[in-house]
Amino acid sequence: MSAEVADALAEGLAVVALESTLLSHGLPPGRNLDVATRLERTVRDAGAVPATIAVLDGQALIGLSVAQLERVCTEATGLDKLSLRDVGPALALGRSGATTVASTSTLAHAAGIDVFGTGGLGGVHLPPPGATVTWDVSADLGVLARVPTLVVCSGVKSVLDIPATLEVLETNSVPVLGYRTDDFPAFYRRSSGLPVPQRVDDAEQAAAAVTAHRHLAESGILLANPVPPESELDEQLHDRLLSEGLELLRSRGVRGADVTPVLLEYFHTGSAGASLDANEALVLSNARLAAEVAVRLRA
Ligand code: PSU
Numbered sequence: 001m002s003a004e005v006a007d008a009l010a011e012g013l014a015v016v017a018l019e020s021t022l023l024s025h026g027l028p029p030g031r032n033l034d035v036a037t038r039l040e041r042t043v044r045d046a047g048a049v050p051a052t053i054a055v056l057d058g059q060a061l062i063g064l065s066v067a068q069l070e071r072v073c074t075e076a077t078g079l080d081k082l083s084l085r086d087v088g089p090a091l092a093l094g095r096s097g098a099t100t101v102a103s104t105s106t107l108a109h110a111a112g113i114d115v116f117g118t119g120g121l122g123g124v125h126l127p128p129p130g131a132t133v134t135w136d137v138s139a140d141l142g143v144l145a146r147v148p149t150l151v152v153c154s155g156v157k158s159v160l161d162i163p164a165t166l167e168v169l170e171t172n173s174v175p176v177l178g179y180r181t182d183d184f185p186a187f188y189r190r191s192s193g194l195p196v197p198q199r200v201d202d203a204e205q206a207a208a209a210v211t212a213h214r215h216l217a218e219s220g221i222l223l224a225n226p227v228p229p230e231s232e233l234d235e236q237l238h239d240r241l242l243s244e245g246l247e248l249l250r251s252r253g254v255r256g257a258d259v260t261p262v263l264l265e266y267f268h269t270g271s272a273g274a275s276l277d278a279n280e281a282l283v284l285s286n287a288r289l290a291a292e293v294a295v296r297l298r299a
């Protein structure tokens with residue numbers, strides 16, 4: 001743990017966990033370091049201490065120095081994508097990697113941090129045309145079922161089976177709170193067309209819901225905050241890139257952990273950067289909201 005994060009936790013200050021996979025595998029080099037820096041600044045401006053999480057040289061780090069953040073953002077090709085199942089072996093074997101929602105929320109919880117801001121949650125993948133079941137269900141869902149971290153995100157990516165993802169969250173007693181929306185967001189788009197079970201309209205209400213849930217269950221909580229309206233991806237462009245992206249995955253036989261990074265990269269090139277602007281705007285907005293709720297939770 002960095003000294004800053006350790007001190008903040010010891011003093012009972014609000015701390016917000018941030019993940020590293022969205023930097024190393026979700027954004028292009030150059031842009032990612034700028035976003036990483038702005039994410040941390042946004043959390044600070046909202047009155048909380050940021051704790052970006054990654055695994056470097058066999059050590060799980062909670063709170064990165066500038067040099068460590070640079071490493072995460074420039075070693076894009078060398079850094080592994082570590083979901084929770086990969087972290088133990090990576091620590092044991094001295095490897096380096098970026099942490100996903102699943103591994104970041106678990107490491108945050110182990111460190112005593114209970115709020116985490118990210119971009120989009122993983123979910124249940126759609127089968128490629130012709131196949132019935134792929135069994136590709138993100139470990140993010142299993143971790144939300146068991147680890148009581150509040151995850152602030154912009155819903156799940158539209159490349160997923162969103163109704164199935166929402167069903168899995170319900171089965172696992174994970175509250176899904178819409179932030180100032182009645183619709184579950186779909187990452188680049190403000191609405192998936194599906195309703196959220198509950199809506200909250202400010203950080204105070206969100207914190208109250210989190211506290212009440214924690215008396216009842218051990219599961220995590222999802223606070224779904226739609227991409228800011230001015231940064232939402234155009235619907236037609238989005239739908240075209242989505243169908244082309246899924247076709248690309250099928251033709252290249254992309255599977256498993258590579259699916260999300262390959263699709264995000266396809267969107268970023270195919271939209272001439274519009275999806276990058278959307279991605280950046282939504283993660284910053286989620287970091288700010290996560291900090292606001294973390295501050296209320298400490299009050
Ligand atoms: N949010 C982003 N970009 C990303 C991700 C989230 O804006 O790249 C990452 C998170 O780390 C999440 C992962 O856990 O996508 C989902 O990967 P998978 O579908 O393989 O579970």
Ligand code: MN
Pocket residue numbers: 136137138139256257259
């Ligand atoms: Mn997967």
